[in-house]
Amino acid sequence: MSAPLSRAVLIAALGCSLAACQSSAPPPVAPVAAAPAPAIAPLPAGSGCGPSVARTQAIVAADVRTGDLSDAVGKRFGADLDKAAQACAAGREGEATSLLAAAKARYGYR
DSSP, X not given: OOHHHHHHHHHHHHHHHXXXXXXXXXXXXXXXXXXXXXXXXXXXXXXXXXXXXXXXXXXXXXXXXXXXXXXXXXXXXXXXXXXHHHHHHTTOHHHHHHHHHHHHHHTTOO
16 A cells, blocks of 8 residues: 555544544433323212212313313303203202213213
8 A cells, every 4th residue: 555545544544433432422311300190189979960060070170271171162161061060059950960961972071
């Protein structure tokens, strides 16, 4: 090999190994803290229209808080649930149960 060519090869090899020595692994990525799970109060227990409506109201409120349900839909759903709650409070359990079932079906809840 001629001197200029061997010098060029040596410089290229030296440059590559220096570049390899200077390059490092990508910096570590800082872990992202997971958002805490939203605290949901215990759901009302019991049977009958009162606890059933109250459970659905609590679930809807939690879904609005977490963004799973928009504010506007939550308000409409809440108004429908208020009608069921009023019927229940007036002793019209059959009507309240029907209003609750209709509201849940309208908004895709079971």
